Amino acid sequence: MKDRILIIEDEEKIARFIELELIHEGYEVGKCADGRTGLEMAEGGDFSLVLLDIMLPELNGLEVLRRLRRSSDVPVIMLTARDAVMDKVAGLDQGADDYITKPFAIEELLARIRLVLRRRSGGGHEAAPVTPDDQLSCGELTLSESRHEVKYAGNEIDLTGREFDLLNTLLINKNIVLSRDQLLGKVWGYDYMGETNVVDVYVRYLRSKIDEVYGISLIQTVRGVGYVIRDGNEQ
Numbered sequence: 001m002k003d004r005i006l007i008i009e010d011e012e013k014i015a016r017f018i019e020l021e022l023i024h025e026g027y028e029v030g031k032c033a034d035g036r037t038g039l040e041m042a043e044g045g046d047f048s049l050v051l052l053d054i055m056l057p058e059l060n061g062l063e064v065l066r067r068l069r070r071s072s073d074v075p076v077i078m079l080t081a082r083d084a085v086m087d088k089v090a091g092l093d094q095g096a097d098d099y100i101t102k103p104f105a106i107e108e109l110l111a112r113i114r115l116v117l118r119r120r121s122g123g124g125h126e127a128a129p130v131t132p133d134d135q136l137s138c139g140e141l142t143l144s145e146s147r148h149e150v151k152y153a154g155n156e157i158d159l160t161g162r163e164f165d166l167l168n169t170l171l172i173n174k175n176i177v178l179s180r181d182q183l184l185g186k187v188w189g190y191d192y193m194g195e196t197n198v199v200d201v202y203v204r205y206l207r208s209k210i211d212e213v214y215g216i217s218l219i220q221t222v223r224g225v226g227y228v229i230r231d232g233n234e235q
């Protein structure tokens, strides 16, 4: 069953950005922009986790948390402004599970969400189904889509959903050079409205997690064209 996450955040751009990333990671998402509605949704919505901004109209985040804790122990991650130390202390005092300071890298938020959910579910991992036939590989690198797992020489590599999709797309098209536009379309969708250099940014993330760690050059840049993974690249 999918985990449902509630975003209570009045800054529409931030809320929308988090929403898209969470949906991409496979979560179901609820969203609202004021404290009073947020409290109602959190109390009644059967959510696995709440992301709660502090500066909110109607009821502030600390007050939402205080009232929510009367009836619910749903995990809460507070979104705090930079240097608002008192807010963090107050939030943790009132039963927040974690906090993250804005602005944050989405990878950090996703990692904290996974951690809080894992902690809350008793630390158990669900057994992964064994389907060896869906595995893609290049040299020592293997990727299993069904298990959402990437390994190099047997060592697991922790990727975000977007990084995984980009690597998956490059491996599916092994030995074929894909342009940035093609990668944008396949990985981000053709309605993607963000920065066009996002492909380069994510290639850099993958290289820092794979190439730099294992001393290989897996993803090759084809100047003026795009990117490719070729058999033999990994040597």
Ligand code: CA
Pocket (backbone or CB within 6 Å): 009, 010, 011, 053, 054, 055, 056
């Ligand atoms: Ca706010």
